Amino acid sequence: QQQVKQSPQSLIVQKGGIPIINCAYENTAFDYFPWYQQFPGKGPALLIAIRPDVSEKKEGRFTISFNKSAKQFSLHIMDSQPGDSATYFCAARSGNTPLVFGKGTRLSVIA
């Protein structure tokens, strides 16, 4: 049973567009929701994270929107650039348990 469902699998947007990546979860005990960014040949790197007591968090051009009642959260990338082309993973955790990851979204930003 997949604990965190991520969509879409791949996404192509034009430079300046706003790609949106969505994740859904079932476990209401999850209390920490990070997003990771991975470039080819590299390990994932923490991008931004949110806790369920807030509905939105912004870090530069990256925004997480969180809907606790729907058990969904999403990543928005404002003014996307070719350098944002990467694979993005959502994840979730309850307490000190290990992170469970979504299957990833491969984003391509074309000029």
Added chain:
Amino acid sequence: NAGVTQTPKFQVLKTGQSMTLQCAQDMNHNSMYWYRQDPGMGLRLIYYSASEGTTDKGEVPNGYNVSRLNKREFSLRLESAAPSQTSVYFCASRGPRANGFNYGYTFGSGTRLTVV
């Protein structure tokens, strides 16, 4: 400023061979993890160590063993490699703060393993 160091970066094994993937972190983190990454499957947890002296199974532990040698080092062993273990393996550690966020993971750059 090494962070998490994994060795080797690439390895080709024959079916039935054994090998150990090494991981070391220099951030004084308590928790360490091994994940495997396969196309379309995301990152799946193999084993983890919440603190020195403890290890626990993750989602896909079959065919693997681990050793938390000390606080810095966490190794992953394949006793008898199978083609299904062809994957990219990532080690990660977790501390109170990473990249400006609480409780974030720091990942190594991965080991690309092919079993033929």
